[in-house]
Amino acid sequence: xxxxxxxxxxxxxxxxxxxxxxxxxxxxxxxxxxxxxxxxxxxxxxxxxxxxxxxxxxxxxxxxxxxxxxxxxxxxxxxxxxxxxxxxxxxxxxxxxxxxxxxxxxxxxxxxxxxxxxxxxxxxxxxxxxxxxxxxxxxxxxxxxxxxxxxxxxxxxxxxxxxxxxxxxxxxxxxxxxxxxxxxxxxxxxxxxxxxxxxxxxxxxxxxxxxxxxxxxxxxxxxxxxxxxxxxxxxxxxxxxxxxxxxxxxxxxxxxxxxxxxxxxxxxxxxxxxxxxxxxxxxxxxxxxxxxxxxxxxxxxxxxxxxxxxxxxxxxxxxxxxxxxxxxxxxxxxxxxxxxxxxxxxxxxxxxxxxxxxxxxxxxxxxxxxxxxxxxxxxxxxxxxxxxxxxxxxxxxxxxxxxxxxxxxxxxxxxxxxx
Amino acid sequence: xxxxxxxxxxxxxxxxxxxxxxxxxxxxxxxxxxxxxxxxxxxxxxxxxxxxxxxxxxxxxxxxxxxxxxxxxxxxxxxxxxxxxxxxxxxxxxxxxxxxxxxxxxxxxxxxxxxxxxxxxxxxxxxxxxxxxxxxxxxxxxxxxxxxxxxxxxxxxxxxxxxxxxxxxxxxxxxxxxxxxxxxxxxxxxxxxxxxxxxxxxxxxxxxxxxxxxxxxxxxxxxxxxxxxxxxxxxx
Numbered sequence: 001x002x003x004x005x006x007x008x009x010x011x012x013x014x015x016x017x018x019x020x021x022x023x024x025x026x027x028x029x030x031x032x033x034x035x036x037x038x039x040x041x042x043x044x045x046x047x048x049x050x051x052x053x054x055x056x057x058x059x060x061x062x063x064x065x066x067x068x069x070x071x072x073x074x075x076x077x078x079x080x081x082x083x084x085x086x087x088x089x090x091x092x093x094x095x096x097x098x099x100x101x102x103x104x105x106x107x108x109x110x111x112x113x114x115x116x117x118x119x120x121x122x123x124x125x126x127x128x129x130x131x132x133x134x135x136x137x138x139x140x141x142x143x144x145x146x147x148x149x150x151x152x153x154x155x156x157x158x159x160x161x162x163x164x165x166x167x168x169x170x171x172x173x174x175x176x177x178x179x180x181x182x183x184x185x186x187x188x189x190x191x192x193x194x195x196x197x198x199x200x201x202x203x204x205x206x207x208x209x210x211x212x213x214x215x216x217x218x219x220x221x222x223x224x225x226x227x228x229x230x231x232x233x234x235x236x237x238x239x240x241x242x243x244x245x246x247x248x249x250x251x252x253x254x255x256x257x258x259x260x261x262x263x264x265x266x267x268x269x270x271x272x273x274x275x276x277x278x279x280x281x282x283x284x285x286x287x288x289x290x291x292x293x294x295x296x297x298x299x300x301x302x303x304x305x306x307x308x309x310x311x312x313x314x315x316x317x318x319x320x321x322x323x324x325x326x327x328x329x330x331x332x333x334x335x336x337x338x339x340x341x342x343x344x345x346x347x348x349x350x351x352x353x354x355x356x357x358x359x360x361x362x363x364x365x366x367x368x369x370x371x372x373x374x375x376x377x378x379x380x381x382x383x384x385x386x387x388x389x390x391x392x393x394x395x396x397x398x399x400x401x402x403x404x405x406x407x408x409x410x411x412x413x414x415x416x417x418x419x
Numbered sequence: 420x421x422x423x424x425x426x427x428x429x430x431x432x433x434x435x436x437x438x439x440x441x442x443x444x445x446x447x448x449x450x451x452x453x454x455x456x457x458x459x460x461x462x463x464x465x466x467x468x469x470x471x472x473x474x475x476x477x478x479x480x481x482x483x484x485x486x487x488x489x490x491x492x493x494x495x496x497x498x499x500x501x502x503x504x505x506x507x508x509x510x511x512x513x514x515x516x517x518x519x520x521x522x523x524x525x526x527x528x529x530x531x532x533x534x535x536x537x538x539x540x541x542x543x544x545x546x547x548x549x550x551x552x553x554x555x556x557x558x559x560x561x562x563x564x565x566x567x568x569x570x571x572x573x574x575x576x577x578x579x580x581x582x583x584x585x586x587x588x589x590x591x592x593x594x595x596x597x598x599x600x601x602x603x604x605x606x607x608x609x610x611x612x613x614x615x616x617x618x619x620x621x622x623x624x625x626x627x628x629x630x631x632x633x634x635x636x637x638x639x640x641x642x643x644x645x646x647x648x649x650x651x652x653x654x655x
Binding site for chain 2: 047328331332335339349351354356358370372373374385386387388390397398400401404405406407408409411412413415416
């Protein structure tokens, strides 16, 4: 049976009006609302629309018209990519059957199964997918808040912040100091801060070789540490200093007006300060009441919230187990969620969840490294099955191949996400 | 036997004669391998006078990085495999001459492969005589070595479930573009089913180098590999 558009609209409005109609498959087209159009949300919306071939109504709520990927934004800082090459629009998703709504989701009524938008609209759903990425923990870095992000950019949501940070680096005085306040675990893109340091060093080595880079880090260890440290020594010897928790790296406060960083009470004057605060799930997860200690716990079998079976959470916001918070992970989780949601709403076949992730990082020109793993869902969590990491001392041909592979991956995954 | 020893002694001037004889015997019969090599000689030369022909010369091939013979115009496929870390140890050489495409997609080596394990062992024993210090020589007799890329008829006969393949394919398309575009990452669209299957099994057995592919293939069952081969093989 094919429903005509008028009939469907009528049914939809009626559902909203009664506010608690249960899902009855076959009563009208099932509705999926996706909040967040990044690597997780856009993939989920696209796959559900594509694979259900019109049997499921999919609405994507995303405030920005052009999405700048956070992955590869470090390569823009290093001068290896143009910012425009990181921007993606939603036209192909719309052509693929996704109702793209550029608005902010501001409230979720789990009883009524509705999402309210800042613009006043209300969307009803049978299944809701939340993929809002990260937000920052208030007060995580004393002295820093959102009003200070112009003086001390985070650049951890790509776009204007990334441009600002690059402009500040380019304007550093000769021999100046670039400081980074690195975040505690867990956070988006575990190698991200350290790839960023590599790219900043690459930039400064050419334009301002006597400049210094200072990393203030609350963590004992970090992702791909041996690879980064080997690369820093080889390419940027003496330029980069990292202060770990043993030397006060966990005790930091900043003064954006004075451009100072106090580490364990010792005040340093810096020229650029990249503050990457502690992170939590995108705030809409909090507002939906599905978070615990800042993140949204999910069951890995279908990425369903542990607190509401009608909500799935993807990517950075999800607390799922062993997968790192990355665009690759979000894309991988989105496909499992899309399959699960289609299974529930349209009776399509559901296969066992499989997940994977690979994170490439660039240390210097054509010096690429990677780390990756495969995962499966257990009742307790998403658990790592197998993994690999680049080795120290690899030859230049392999490192170049790894970098070229990362370019291919970027082209591939952005097509997979945005169509 | 005496003649073989003589050959080995001549060629292995840098290694101990007894050791060389022992190792050469372990791979196969180099003298017989010389006869087998006739099938390779249409394209490849080996020995003091050898030069690059249709294929590169094979002096010093053991333990050499693939595509490392400066001056020879290799195919993009084998250059990619070289960048991934393909080194011609005994195991990879055997896999390659058993079925070139199983090890290197897009190789220009237009050779269907040596099916007979003894032929492979013997020709490799012959080639080894033209390499200085090969490593990875197995302890066991050649007959004890498993075939590297040979798949049983049962595995090749598995009919892939296209729908399952389509679901599984979503893991591949994070990197490999469905429409066959390849920049930095090769296309896997529209391959003959059997080529896809042997390539994935070669990754699963870690004969093909590449950590991501070894990891991805490592957890695919025979049925899942067949399903993927069917799905991607059917894409335009």
